[in-house]
Amino acid sequence: MAKVGIMSMQRIANYGSFLQAYALKAMIEKLGHDVQFVDYHVCPPVIQDTSESTNKLTRLFKKGLETFAFHAPLQHKLAFIKYKKNYARKYLPLLGITNDYNYQPELDYLVIGSDEVFNCIQKNTNVGFSPELFGADNHADKVITYAASFGNTTLSKLQQYKKDDEVASYLKEISAISVRDNNSGKIVQDLTGISPEYNLDPVLAYDYFNECKKIPELEVSERYLILYAYSGRITDAEADWIASYAKRKSLKVYAIGGVQKCANRFIDCLPFEVLAYFKGAEEVITDTFHGSIFSTIAHKPFTTIIRKSLGNSYGNEEKLADLLNRLGLDSRMTYEVQDAARINSNLIDYATVDELIARERLHTMRYLADQLDS
Template sequence: MKKVGIMSMQRIANYGSFLQAYALKQLIEELGCKVEFVDYHVSESIIIEDTDSKNKFMRKLQKGLETFRYHAPLLHKLSFIRYKQFFARRYMPLLGISKEMNYNPTLDCLVIGSDEVFNCIQKNSNVGYSLELFGKDNHADRLITYAASFGNTTLKKLIKYGKADEIGLLLKKFYAISVRDSNSGSIVKQLTGDEPVYNLDPVLIYDYINCCDKIPTFNLNEKYLILYAYAGRISNGEADWIAEYAKKKNLKIYAIGGIQKCADRFIDCSPFEVLAYFKNAEEVITDTFHGSIFAIITHRSFSTLIRNSVGNSYGNEEKIRDLLNRLNLVDRMTTEIKEVENINKKTINYKKVDNILQKQRRIAKEYLRKKIIDSGAKAYEC
């Protein structure tokens, strides 16, 4: 039995990060491998703002104080703080992760990805600039990626901060590179001269709805829409419009992932319960990558708000546009909240979307089988 490690964003208190990590673990275990998560050492971020603290306790305190500045009901703010505070304790064991860090284990294969593992030119001090995410100092016989993403890091930024050559040399040492978006693919091609493989995010590849027995069944007594967005990114004007829209449609607003001014409820639940809430929602409004994916795999009507990156601010336009383009769902995107009503009226042909997903699932499983196992063994469907 091959021993395979996954180095991802598995310790981030985020539903998308958790579910993509769980999905990739399931996909590799289906190949008959023993899987463990591998940690990386957090180094100083390339981009540092004056307000950033190098002390972990102070960063958490700053985040807590920031929560109280958001326009949202007080009870929602307190629930949000508890959700962040207890996320690791509640859900990391479901991934087989303990408090003890797992650095540089001896492995048959190390898989780096999915998520924004290559997003190295950013200010997130919980990730920083870690070359271990590019395979440095690994103790694996084989090094590959799966659906890795540079996120908002572009080749222009790598050159600007003098990191392009360093990253390029590390990328050339990989046995195989799989990316999830065109920006990441372009960077890999320009730094290595080789065309990477393109694969979809693991949440789309692992068939959660038909294969995961951890998603509960809910019988809710009210109709609701889900607002899945980071706290602080829905403007007051957008929140006011969403409140009026929901009232007109006689829907409650459930905020998941972040607190929102217009929400009737903030939902603090397990990652698997998130998918149960999505399955029962009348419709979805989101401004996140994985929020869009959750709506897609549960066949919901949804709109995705596009946020542009300005300066060092974190946008979503590169990854969202790429994702929805690959699934022929570009008509679900908008930069204007008022367009949501018309978008969510339009029926999505999920039969066509599922056909794309079935093809991409076969491609992804074959990539993992060939690059990890490198034998005639065949991946199976659940």
């Protein structure tokens, strides 16, 4: 039994981060290894934003004020603030994570990933530019990555901010590199000359609905549509259209992951219950990476709204287009929410999608087994 550490975005307070972390841990444990999560030291971000405080309490207070500014029912805003406040205490212990940070432990293997661990050209003070996320200053005998992503960090951005040579030097020291998208693969190839492995995000690679015993059976008496998006990303016009659309179809709107103007309910639940809600939904509208994945593994009709990256603003175009193309689900993408009426009326050939995912699950287990046994 090897001692394996996972360095990921496991402390980030959202369901996608939790479920990908849990899935990767479960897959490595299935190989017979002892698994722990490893923390990285947060460093200053490359893109400086004077409006972003480095003080945690100040950031939390600012986020609270932002929540009250959203156009959403007051009750939902209060529930959302409570959800964020209690997230770490309620959910991180389910991953075996405590309040004590686990920096640079002695390990046989360090696995970096999944999630946007390489997304280093951004202004998020919760992450910053941390060399440890590229394998620097570790105390492991071997370092690999699994489905790591640069997010919307591109090679041109690395060059613009003069971080390309530094990142290249870190990547060249990693024993095996696995990425989850073309943008990340191209950066690795261009900076190192190494062709990385491509693997699915852990939420797809791990068979949640057949292997995880923590997903409950929910009894919901009403028919509902899930709107899975961060607070503030669904515009008022989009929300008004979704409300009208759901009413025409006699569906309630359940907001998960953020508060929304058009929601009938804001759902605060265990991460595993999120998957149960997706399983029971009539359909889904999302603009997130993991919302698209949850919809896929739950076999639901869904529409994914693509957001373009403008300047230093955060967009999802690179990672969502890549994900849905890989799954043969590019027809679910749109820039206009009104297209959801047409898109969600089209059935998905989930038998074909499942065959593709099944092959990739075997690829994942082979990769992990090979790299954690050498």
